[in-house]
Amino acid sequence: MQQHQHVHFLGICGTAMGAVAAAMRDRGYIITGQDDNVYPPMSTFLEGKGITITKGFRPEDIPAADVIVVGNAMTRGNAAVEAVLNRKLYYLSLPETLKQFFLRGRHNLVVTGTHGKTTTTSMLTWIFESTGQEPSYLIGGIPANLGQGSKLRDSKYFILEGDEYDTAFFDKRSKFIHYLPELVIVNNIEFDHADIYKDLDEIKTSFRRLLNIVPGNGMVLVNGDDANCLDVASKCPAPIVEVGFSPNAGNHIANPHQKGGESFFELFGAKFQIPLIGDFNIRNAAMAASAAHFYGIPVPQIQEALATFNGIKRRQEVRGITRGITVIDDFGHHPTAIRQTLAGLRERYGSARLWAIFEPRSNTTRRAVFQDALPQAFVDADGVFIARVARLDQLPEADRLNPEKVVADIAAQGKPAFYEPTADDIVAKLAPLAQEGDVVVVFSNGGFDGIHQKLLDRL
Numbered sequence: 070m071q072q073h074q075h076v077h078f079l080g081i082c083g084t085a086m087g088a089v090a091a092a093m094r095d096r097g098y099i100i101t102g103q104d105d106n107v108y109p110p111m112s113t114f115l116e117g118k119g120i121t122i123t124k125g126f127r128p129e130d131i132p133a134a135d136v137i138v139v140g141n142a143m144t145r146g147n148a149a150v151e152a153v154l155n156r157k158l159y160y161l162s163l164p165e166t167l168k169q170f171f172l173r174g175r176h177n178l179v180v181t182g183t184h185g186k187t188t189t190t191s192m193l194t195w196i197f198e199s200t201g202q203e204p205s206y207l208i209g210g211i212p213a214n215l216g217q218g219s220k221l222r223d224s225k226y227f228i229l230e231g232d233e234y235d236t237a238f239f240d241k242r243s244k245f246i247h248y249l250p251e252l253v254i255v256n257n258i259e260f261d262h263a264d265i266y267k268d269l270d271e272i273k274t275s276f277r278r279l280l281n282i283v284p285g286n287g288m289v290l291v292n293g294d295d296a297n298c299l300d301v302a303s304k305c306p307a308p309i310v311e312v313g314f315s316p317n318a319g320n321h322i323a324n325p326h327q328k329g330g331e332s333f334f335e336l337f338g339a340k341f342q343i344p345l346i347g348d349f350n351i352r353n354a355a356m357a358a359s360a361a362h363f364y365g366i367p368v369p370q371i372q373e374a375l376a377t378f379n380g381i382k383r384r385q386e387v388r389g390i391t392r393g394i395t396v397i398d399d400f401g402h403h404p405t406a407i408r409q410t411l412a413g414l415r416e417r418y419g420s421a422r423l424w425a426i427f428e429p430r431s432n433t434t435r436r437a438v439f440q441d442a443l444p445q446a447f448v449d450a451d452g453v454f455i456a457r458v459a460r461l462d463q464l465p466e467a468d469r470l471n472p473e474k475v476v477a478d479i480a481a482q483g484k485p486a487f488y489e490p491t492a493d494d495i496v497a498k499l500a501p502l503a504q505e506g507d508v509v510v511v512f513s514n515g516g517f518d519g520i521h522q523k524l525l526d527r528l
Contacts, residue, residue, distance in 0.1 A: 077101045077103075078101070078103070078137075079140055080104055081122060081140075082112060082122070084219070086163055087111045089166060094120055101121045102115070103122070103126055104124065126148050128151070131152055136166075137158050138166050139153070140163060144238050164236050168247045168249060172227060175224075175227045176225055178228045178250070179254070179279075180193065180253075181255050184256060184349065185350075186230045188353045191212035192374075193361065194208065195375075196375065197361065199373070200370045200371075204228050205222050205227040206227070208228075212378075213381065231279070233261075233276070235265050243279065246279055246282070250279065250287065251284060252287055252364075253289050254290045258301060276301045280302060280307065287307050289305055289309045291311055292352065294313040294314055294315055294318075299311070322351060330344065331344050331346070332351050336358055336359070339368050339369075339372060341354060341372055341375055342372075345413075347416065348409075348412075349409045354378075358375065385414070388525065392528055397511065399511065402430065402434050403433070403434070405446070407443075407446040411425060414449070418508050421508050423508050423510070424454070424499065426509065426512065427443075427454070427455050428511075430458075430515050434470065435469070440474065440475070443475050451485075452485040452502070454498070472488050493523070
């Protein structure tokens with residue numbers, strides 16, 4: 070693909086877009102880009118690479134580039150998009166760009182599933198990195214061990230977090246279909262992304278398409294305890310290994326237990342420990358270990374890497390402790406993820422009073438699809454706060470989540486539950502209730518108006 074010398078990125082300041090743009094600049098390509106959100110640190114990082122960024126999407130700022138890379142956030146109606154189409158320029162999505170410029174000829178390890186993708190990808194990357202494999206990687210979070218979510222270099226290994234979300238406005242297939250997988254991890258499959266999938270069957274079809282392109286000398290690692298995963302993998306032409314707590318699993322997770330904020334388990338007849346809590350994190354670690362084992366990394370090195378894995382920002386991340394009250398940030402927004410995280414925190418903090426705060430913000434949790442599931446997600450919390458639904462005006466009334474009903478259903482379980490629309494309202498209500506020894510966990514996939522610092526300042 071070296072004939073493409075000048076590559077122009079629409080939406081260049083996105084995390085993944087910026088990482089790919091910088092890597093292509095390092096390879097000698099002429100890189101330019103446009104974005105509405107031109108802010109540090111990404112803008113200064115790119116400019117430091119010698120990349121020219123233009124603020125806004127004016128058509129006249131689109132150069133006569135060989136390739137236009139169109140970001141996932143770009144839509145029809147955007148002036149730059151319309152200009153690219155009208156001028157009949159050659160354009161690609163970001164996943165297609167990865168495929169054409171980075172993934173061909175490599176050992177590509179793709180981590181998929183409704184939950185646990187970021188943690189598992191980070192664990193797997195840390196195993197490869199700490200054992201000297203120097204992989205390229207693209208992760209939807211920032212692992213503490215690595216300090217950054219992406220690194221694209223000349224390596225035979227490329228580890229990717231494989232998202233089932235759509236590729237671009239012109240390509241509604243899942244992003245992961247472009248990643249030329251040699252090894253695929255399927256952590257779990259549930260209904261999600263209600264804005265693009267109508268039901269679970271559509272999601273399962275997308276996963277089947279992915280597994281259908283895994284080569285015969287590759288590997289598919291599936292959750293042996295998840296019926297949806299087993300169904301999707303049932304006709305996969307590539308080798309399959311089930312990883313799970315079931316005794317029937319090929320890679321059986323034995324003797325799982327937790328103590329002192331750490332988890333322990335056995336796999337391949339060896340003992341592992343990770344400084345994370347929850348059975349879901351044990352499974353994440355077992356998946357990462359199984360993938361590393363497939364590529365011949367010695368078990369003792371895998372054990373050491375997992376024992377030194379320090380987690381990810383926004384995954385059970387302790388943001389601070391004030392007056393003996395612990396404030397935790399978590400990216401969870403799907404009912405299953407919330408329930409599993411709270412169960413893990415209950416295991417870790419024992420009888421401490423556990424307050425859960427939830428902002429319905431993702432494209433799915435803003436909708437009524439989880440109206441009945443959400444109240445059950447907070448079973449391990451002692452008190453719950455639900456904020457107003459983000460961007461409510463963008464949804465038809467019949468499709469909207471009713472947060473007041475979620476609160477009423479939780480209260481009917483006999484626990485304190487409150488609907489407080491804003492971060493400030495929640496902080497004001499919780500401040501006089503919280504006591505020394507309490508744990509407060511905030512679930513949001515956004516900034517939530519700086520609620521974590523507001524809690525630490527007010528409690």
